[in-house]
Amino acid sequence: MADLPAHLRTLAAYNAWANRRLYAAAATLPDAAYRQAAGAYFGSLHGTLNHLLVVDRLWLRRLTGEGAAPSRLNEILFEELDALRQAREAEDVRLEAYVADLRPALLDDGFGYTTTSGVAQRSTRSDVLTHLFNHQTHHRGQAHAILTRLGMAEPPALDLMAIQQERVRRAPL
Numbered sequence: 001m002a003d004l005p006a007h008l009r010t011l012a013a014y015n016a017w018a019n020r021r022l023y024a025a026a027a028t029l030p031d032a033a034y035r036q037a038a039g040a041y042f043g044s045l046h047g048t049l050n051h052l053l054v055v056d057r058l059w060l061r062r063l064t065g066e067g068a069a070p071s072r073l074n075e076i077l078f079e080e081l082d083a084l085r086q087a088r089e090a091e092d093v094r095l096e097a098y099v100a101d102l103r104p105a106l107l108d109d110g111f112g113y114t115t116t117s118g119v120a121q122r123s124t125r126s127d128v129l130t131h132l133f134n135h136q137t138h139h140r141g142q143a144h145a146i147l148t149r150l151g152m153a154e155p156p157a158l159d160l161m162a163i164q165q166e167r168v169r170r171a172p173l
Contacts (some may be wrong), residue, residue, distance in 0.1 A: 004102050004126060011133040012099040014105070016092035017163045021156040022140055023085045025147055034081060038146040042074060042139075049084055050076050052139050055090050059132050062113040063125065064098060073116055099129065099165045 026034060026045055034044045042051045054070045054077060061069040070077065078084035107126040114120055140158055147155040 004087045004107055005099075008074060008099045008126075008129050008133075009096075011129075012092075012096040014163050015136050016089075016096060016131055017131050018136075018140055019052075019088055019092055021158060022143055023081075023088060024144075025152065025156050026081060027085070027152070029151075030094060030148075031081075035151050036150065038149055040142045040146055042142075043125065045143055045150075046081070046084075047074065047076070048139055048143045048146065049081075049088070052136060053077055053084065053088055053091060056095060056132065058116065059128060060091070060098065060110075062096060062154075063128065067153075086104060103106060126158070 016029050017125060029045070033045075035044050035068060037043050038045065040048055042048045051073060056077050057068045057070055057077075062069045063075065078087055102125065108124050110122050110124055112120060144155050
């Protein structure tokens with residue numbers, strides 16, 4: 001890719017945008033529906049949103065050496081949606097700042113880390129960030145399906161193209 005750092009900055013901005021839209025939709029649900037088992041891998045919308053924050057915290061800890069490092073992928077970090085939303089927004093800011101400050105030379109540098117199951121791994125930052133953004137999209141898709149299953153008439157559009165079109169509409173002529 002000609003300009004991988006710019007592409008990663010776009011994905012980080014998209015990630016934060018999509019998370020805001022998803023959390024706004026979740027906030028319209030009654031609490032019982034938000035917590036209802038929905039057949040997703042992490043059970044409910046609540047479990048899925050917590051999982052996404054867990055994984056981002058794990059990866060940012062591995063990449064930066066800073067921040068919380070949850071020990072389980074299904075850990076419930078926050079019981080209340082508003083607290084989870086605030087933590088999500090803070091993590092998105094942190095992720096955008098990391099990507100914005102990332103020097104291109106570091107993208108292909110390998111680094112070692114240990115998985116939550118204790119397995120030593122090695123990867124490049126570009127592969128990790130690609131995985132992180134893809135992982136977010138995967139589970140946001142599950143969350144979107146949960147919203148539909150719970151009867152939300154029109155869950156928010158989360159396609160990358162939607163934010164790109166928003167930017168075009170806002171751009172001066």
